[in-house]
Amino acid sequence: MIPVSSHSPLRTVQVLGGGDAVGSAHVRSLAAGLVARGVRVTVCAPREADHTYDFTGVGADHVHVPRSSDPGSVAVLRAACTGADLVHAHGLHASLRTVLALSGRRTPLIVTWHDRAHADGPRAHFLRVLERRVVKAATVVLGTTSVLVDRARRTGARDARLAAASLPGARTSPAPDDPDRLRPKVRAELGAVERPLLIAVGSLERHRGYDVLLDAVHAWRCLDPVPLVVLAGEGPLRGELRRRIEDEGLPVRLIGRRDDITDLLAAADIALLPSRWESRSPLAQEALHARVPLVATAVGGTPELVGDAAELVPYGDARAFADAVVRLLGDPERREALRERGVRQAATWPTEDETVAQVLSVYDELTQPRPL
Template sequence: MSPLSSNAPHGQSPLRTVQVLGGGNAGSSAHVRSLAEGLVARGVRVTVCAPEEADRAHDFTGVGAEHVPVPRSSDPASVAALRAACADADLVHAHGLHASFRAVLALGGRATPLVVTWHGRARAEGARAHLLRLLERRVVRTAAVVLGTSSDLVDRARRRGARDARLAAVGLPGRRRTPPACGPTADPDRPRAKVRAELGTTGRPLLVAVGSLDRHRGHDVLLDAARAWRGLDPQPLVAVAGEGPLRPVLQRRIEDEDLPVRLIGHRDDVPGLLAAADLALLTSSWESRPVLAQEALYARVPLVATRVGGVPDLVGDAAELVPYGDAQALAATVVTLLTDHERREQLRERGVRQAATWPTEDETVAQVLSVYDELTQPRPLT
């Protein structure tokens, strides 16, 4: 019997793992919460080292994990707090580049196995890009196993010198194996018609994009494409959910060019927005396993996305893919879909089938447990 069984064999103590989070990525934080819940349910002791705000947002203690507050900073005090938390761990699992680097510093050459999951990639230019490459190399050469959430992240880890890099199974938290036969129901107090009325899209198509208002999200390209939709009748409205540093710039363009786009800020009701949408748009320069793409396919909402990173592998033939930065291709694809009911229905059905191939939360936990099992040995009772 594996030492990772929920009921540890006689003479063995439960595995103790430390999950290390930087706290800056909502997707990786949600993944760690889901992973912690599954591990605890199987008898594994889990400590999550993450900033206080990450625990407030994701409630790691609510699923049975211990939370140790560790700031995102790599200063000596932060590393010392992490070192203390990892002192009696059987295995440390860090999520993201910066959290992984802090884990490397905290372990300081100890024999404790380190597993690293890369959920995305850091972006930088010039001297900072060189520094990031050095950090990546240090992390992957220290880690026993690197898990990448997309094949290009696995390839990146191998290029940096990883001894063992594998594709991670990452289920979308809270999702079943089989998507619903129709889109997820919005909050009962906010049905589809009410959401569309609130956004001013009664009698006109609603296009939904979700993501921080940062340069790599491609919102400038989205606005370029929106110019082509001004002449449509009825004119579609693009609702962009998210906040970020580019909001003033984007808002100025929307007003100056009279674009059919609304910046609606941070929203907690993205499934409800998608349930009200005619199309979902993803225009980023790079993504691994974007939550928007997964939610759109689950919701049976036709998706137009950029052909970047892990997106093609994630969506298969269940979405329309366009080159990043090509506003003309984006505009033309949206116009075609809005006028082609049969193609939209085809994408909805393909989306259901594609979503059924994605790993569940249980399968995600099972893969991680199998990795842990490889790296740990039976432990005597203390």
């Protein structure tokens, strides 16, 4: 159902902080689907986010809203939300600014949690305070995993629901064009022509668990040939990780941020996800789509996402992680079984159309006149 009034199309405002790639890609996909269904969409996000994700290119209007550190951001956002039928904010900081911008107004507010904020110590307590303020002000909170939905309910949400969340632009075929040519080329570039290639992708931050991964690498240095681990991503821990790799002589390469993750996965023997927390990991989804066996930590939304299509181990247990990798490398039948399970599991995930349809149903519910 397209939630439009008899006089004019529904007008929605989508609010982004601009720093979350998953949330930004989701909003672009959502904006495209909404516009195609006759909804007017305004995306409030930093200018650089529009440059990267091209919200205007899919038919949405874009309003530059500075990042949360800018004191003028709330005023700009309040003006942009004037006249909107509903506002949909994505992520904690964008949601907090939206709550402030809508103060005193009765505009319905939907908040989507794509992930949770990562912090330790006093900052973690501060973020929990912000979460409580946001979820209590939101009309509906959508969580992309059951864990996030439960967290929102515990925090005080009036209405928290599981969101259909697709991986925008995900491949539906199991392999890229001409994989027989591409695979050896990528492996040669990375230095893994005659050795197993293990791929991890993600920002080089503490919660990614790369310190544990480097501990695990010690356990398979005795294999012949020695597997090569490739970490694709950038972040504040790059220097620390590089020093460990050099000092300990680990068979690990840091290759920085890459735009060819699909090609890297197509060349890999195993994908690695050692995180302390994940919601709906793009790497896990891409790996299963690409028929690449996955070893991951059983945290956050990962067990719900992958089912029995991956090897799951406790977070922080380097020995268990290493043992799972070594077992897979020595068991081609198990690797093939995981590939087949991965294809079946990926087929159960929501499509982009299904994601848009669910959001539209929520919009319809919140904007239709209620009977007296």
